[in-house]
Every structure is written in C-alpha cells, then in structure tokens.
Amino acid sequence: MAMRGQAGTTTRGGGVTIPVGAAGLPADVLVPEGAVGVVLFAHGSGSSRHSPRNTAVAGALHGRALGTVLVDLLTPEEDRVDAQTAELRFNIGLLADRLATIVDWMATEPTLSRLPVGLFGASTGAAAALVAAAFRPERVRAVVSRGGRPDLAGAALCRVQTPTLLLVGGLDEQVIALNEEAMTDLGEAGELRVVPGATHLFEEPGTLEQVADAAADWFAGHLPPGA
Helix, strand or coil, rough: EEEECCCCCCEEEEEEEEECCCCCEEEEEEEEEEEEEEEEEEECCCCCCCCCHHHHHHHHCCCEEEEEEEECCCCHHHHHHHHHHHHHHHHHHHHHHHHHHHHHHHHCCCCCCCCEEEEEEHHHHHHHHHHHHHHHHCEEEEEEECCCCCCHHHHHHHHHCCCCEEEEEEECCCHHHHHHHHHHHHHEEEEEEECCCCCCEEEEEEEHHHHHHHHHHHHHHCCCCCC
C-alpha cells in the first residue's frame, strides 16, 4: 500500500498483525521512501496505538525519513481484561518481552530489516522500552522516553547502553525526580531534558511539538548508518 507521508514523500505501509507467540498484535506500519531508520512505539498505561500524542510524534518522524511501527502490546482479549483489572498494563516484563519479540520480527520483514531500530516509550511504556533495549542491544540503536517511568525498568536499567533521551514536563515534578534518579543508572548513555510549562501528558500549547521535534532530532542523529 502506498500513501502520502507528512513531508510529501511516498510512504509504504498499513495495518498488519504481528505474531507474538500464539497471539497476534495489531499494528500500523509506515515507512517513507528512503527511510534511514524505524521507530517502534510503546504506549503508556491505558492507551493504544491510536494515541493522538504518539501519532503526532510519528508524523514528525515521517518528515525526517524515519519509519514507524505503532502497535498494541496487548491482544484484544487481554485489553478487555485489562480494562477491568488494570493489571497487564503495569506488567513491564510482559510488555518488554513483547517489544523484544517485535524487534526480532522487524528483522525478518523485508521493508524493515535493513533499517536501524529506535524505541519511543511513553509513561509505563518507556520502562518496557528500556528493558527491551537492554535485551536487544545489537538491534536497538536509540531510545526516547516521553513522561516515562524508567524506575519501573528495575535492574535492567543499569544494563542499558543505548543512547537514551528522557523528556519530562517541567510541571511533572514527581516524574522529574524519578527520571533524575534513573540518570544515575543510565550514566553517559542518558540525557534528561525538561520541557518548561508541560504537565505529564504535554497537553499545553506547543509542548507536544517540542517533544516531537526533540525525538525526531534524537533518532535522526543516532539511527542512520554512520550517525
């Protein structure tokens, strides 16, 4: 399938089902012509691949010749259970395992296999992204966390050697503190940036655009060969 991308370039992709164990996870894959990398998104608790914040960031990445994979990390059946119990969305081990499996799947897909991989995680999804980066250091070249909970990555956090950008709202004081603590484990691999005037969901005018621009710069600077 071909469609027009954010920057006016032809984009190939569409809806797919990614096999994970005996289940299938619905995903939206978009790869601009001439893509120099691809970013796999891990949404936060209670969200989905249709998150308007993540799709906005994805649009900015398309404009920088970066493909995107937005995926629901729970099956439709699991999502219905989670809507009642809210348990699976905080199962970082499960979510990280699925992200790592998707990274492996991307290596087998002709459109994606040649592209270096980045991970973009929001809220609890950021913890899963960091664990997956620790699991797949040879494949994951960059990580961006938006309003993330890196503390939930546990012992895996100190194993992350992938260049990681932590983006936090300036009014999100508790999450700022958690990200500052995470920087101790990330060391030179991590960089923390605070977006002034932003709360946890970056709903204030102009703040999400700052996140999208920073993420696009980070991935464009770390994913292309020779970066």
